[in-house]
Amino acid sequence: MTSNHKDFVCITSDPIRLEAVANLVHDPKAGAVSTFSGTTRDNFEDKVVKTLAYEAYIPMAEKSIQGLIDEARVKFDIMHVAIYHKIGDCPVGDTSVVIAVSSAHRRSGLEAVSWLIDELKVKVPIWKKEVYSENTGGGATWKANSTLP
Amino acid sequence: MAETQSFTMLYFASAKDATQTDSEKIEWSPSLDSTKLTALLVERHPALKPILAISMYAVNMEYTDDPSWTVQPNDEVAIIPPVSGG
Numbered sequence: 001m002t003s004n005h006k007d008f009v010c011i012t013s014d015p016i017r018l019e020a021v022a023n024l025v026h027d028p029k030a031g032a033v034s035t036f037s038g039t040t041r042d043n044f045e046d047k048v049v050k051t052l053a054y055e056a057y058i059p060m061a062e063k064s065i066q067g068l069i070d071e072a073r074v075k076f077d078i079m080h081v082a083i084y085h086k087i088g089d090c091p092v093g094d095t096s097v098v099i100a101v102s103s104a105h106r107r108s109g110l111e112a113v114s115w116l117i118d119e120l121k122v123k124v125p126i127w128k129k130e131v132y133s134e135n136t137g138g139g140a141t142w143k144a145n146s147t148l149p
Numbered sequence: 150m151a152e153t154q155s156f157t158m159l160y161f162a163s164a165k166d167a168t169q170t171d172s173e174k175i176e177w178s179p180s181l182d183s184t185k186l187t188a189l190l191v192e193r194h195p196a197l198k199p200i201l202a203i204s205m206y207a208v209n210m211e212y213t214d215d216p217s218w219t220v221q222p223n224d225e226v227a228i229i230p231p232v233s234g235g
Contacts, residue, residue: 038235054234057161057227060210061234085234097235117235125207125227126234127162142163144203144231 005073008082009065011058011126016084021098025080030102034109036117038097040090044141048133054087054096057125061085064124068116076112078103083116085126096128121145153177154222158190164204164228167196181220183213190228197228205229 008024018037025033040052069081079102086096099116103109122145131140154177160168181189183206191198206213207227208220220226 055162055165056234057159057207057210057229060207060227063210121235122232124234125161125229125232127230128233129162142166142230143233145233145235 005078006080007066007069008080008084009062009069010082010084011056011061011087012084013086013088016086016095016098018095018098018100021082021084022100024082025100025102027079027102029104030079031104032106032109033100033102034106034113035101036097036099036113037095038117040092040094040096042092044130044132044143047130047136047139049092049130050133051131052090052092052096053129053131054085054090055127055129056085056087058087061124061126065120068119068123071119072101072112072116075115076103077105077108078112081112081116083120085120085124087126156220156222156224156226159225159227161227161230163200163230164197167200168194177220177222179219183218186220186226200230201228203231 018035022033022035042049065083082100084098090096099113101109101112128143129140130143132138155174156177157172157174159172165171187201207229209225
């Protein structure tokens, strides 16, 4: 049933370009390409974020993302899926994650993208470290996402 | 005399900061469940204690949810602190 549907899972230290990831899922039978692009914020409460870095348990993160895609295919009527996540230094404002899903009709694609980013944020072993500007007290923190999507 | 067997611990993010290493091999012993593993790790790395209180274990790249789980020789066990991808 899904034999000709393609998955692209990539944990990369290279910059991620939304358009390049979206292009991976294009298909002549698709009426929609739905995407989510996550970017890194420059503030946390009253602290100014100077730099950010992501770390991943790469093989488990890839396996875990693949598992989410498999689950999404059961829940939603979708075609191709691409999920790219950045690791290493990620300057403020840069893209940290892109999810792109093609589907015959828009609703299932939009719902799949929303579900995939919620699940990714609570399940996939990737961690973000924020380093704060000395002007706002300095220091660094490993962040934790809320466990409720 | 039985040959010494071991398992691998992986440390990421705050766990890596606490242990100052990203992995180590530990001598395996029978009946090492998650409670005993936590005690063993805190003994080796006291700074891990508050992190283990909020972390999960992944065994061979799967989250553990079986309460009867024990470490097997050659397992790859990772401490998974609260995740923050996205």
